[in-house]
Amino acid sequence: MQRLAQQWQRIGRRIGFVPTMGYLHAGHLSLVKRARSAAGKNGVVVLSIYVNPTQFGPKEDFSKYPRDLRRDLKLCRKAGVDVVFTPRDTEMYPGKAKGRYSTYAVEERLSQTMEGAARPTHFRGVTTVVAKLFNLVLPDVAVFGAKDWQQAAIIKRMSADLNFPVKIIVAPTLRERDGLAMSSRNKYLIGDLRRQATVLWACIQLARVTVKRSKTYPAAKLKAAVSRLVECEPDARLDYVEFFEPDTLSPVAQVRRGTHMALAVFAGKTRLIDNGPL
Numbered sequence: 472m473q474r475l476a477q478q479w480q481r482i483g484r485r486i487g488f489v490p491t492m493g494y495l496h497a498g499h500l501s502l503v504k505r506a507r508s509a510a511g512k513n514g515v516v517v518l519s520i521y522v523n524p525t526q527f528g529p530k531e532d533f534s535k536y537p538r539d540l541r542r543d544l545k546l547c548r549k550a551g552v553d554v555v556f557t558p559r560d561t562e563m564y565p566g567k568a569k570g571r572y573s574t575y576a577v578e579e580r581l582s583q584t585m586e587g588a589a590r591p592t593h594f595r596g597v598t599t600v601v602a603k604l605f606n607l608v609l610p611d612v613a614v615f616g617a618k619d620w621q622q623a624a625i626i627k628r629m630s631a632d633l634n635f636p637v638k639i640i641v642a643p644t645l646r647e648r649d650g651l652a653m654s655s656r657n658k659y660l661i662g663d664l665r666r667q668a669t670v671l672w673a674c675i676q677l678a679r680v681t682v683k684r685s686k687t688y689p690a691a692k693l694k695a696a697v698s699r700l701v702e703c704e705p706d707a708r709l710d711y712v713e714f715f716e717p718d719t720l721s722p723v724a725q726v727r728r729g730t731h732m733a734l735a736v737f738a739g740k741t742r743l744i745d746n747g748p749l
């Protein structure tokens with residue numbers, strides 16, 4: 472992968488990159504489109520598929536995470552991806568099984584809250600694998616989804632802090648018709664859980680309406696209202712909801728127009744996240 476990328480660099484082809492964990496859906500493919508237009512006429516688009524073990528906690532769904540490489544490759548071909556990069560664990564983390572792998576990239580501020588608080592080693596795994604993928608794919612531009620807002624903020628921070636010569640683009644969240652954000656994990660939502668999962672979108676709508684009605688509103692009060700809305704669903708449980716400045720991720724006490732909202736909800740055993748501007 473690295474040699475191929477170096478060859479492209481030498482002949483001046485811009486490289487657009489979309490990192491994923493596979494089990495692709497229309498959200499992923501919208502990032503491909505964005506990468507294609509950002510890379511330009513003579514550009515190439517690389518999509519990586521790698522279920523990165525270091526970003527999963529010990530009790531999380533790493534081994535169960537949905538995988539279907541044949542289907543993914545078909546979708547990539549149709550979407551005009553030039554190269555699909557599917558590294559193995561032994562290539563990404565050489566010597567790890569023997570305890571020899573010992574280097575990680577760690578963002579220390581933005582990764583403390585929300586997903587970082589709920590999943591303590593998650594972002595260390597994310598920043599490490601993205602740094603490694605950047606070194607392998609040598610992208611001019613990389614596209615991430617707004618669906619993982621905090622992740623995108625952390626990747627932008629890491630790229631600036633570690634001087635990666637890559638432009639980070641954040642593309643909008645694609646949703647199902649009922650508002651549920653597309654996600655590979657939606658596959659886990661069977662029976663009534665699929666309906667109950669729309670509560671995340673309902674919470675974002677509730678916050679939006681609230682901000683529209685009263686110019687400022689106490690974050691604590693809105694958190695309580697969100698919590699009550701989630702409790703209406705028999706199998707849903709709120710993990711967290713946060714109101715914050717979109718770029719710095721700093722929590723706000725008063726919610727107003729432009730404040731960003733993010734939440735995580737368990738639908739049965741499936742943990743879903745969503746976010747949006749108010």
Ligand code: AMP
Pocket residue numbers: 490491492493498499501502614615616617618619642643644645646652653654655
């Ligand atoms: P994943 O395969 O879940 O790690 O996601 C790979 C990339 O796709 C990340 O940058 C995600 O933010 C992005 N992504 C996931 N779901 C969506 C969606 N519904 N709309 C847009 N981008 C998404």
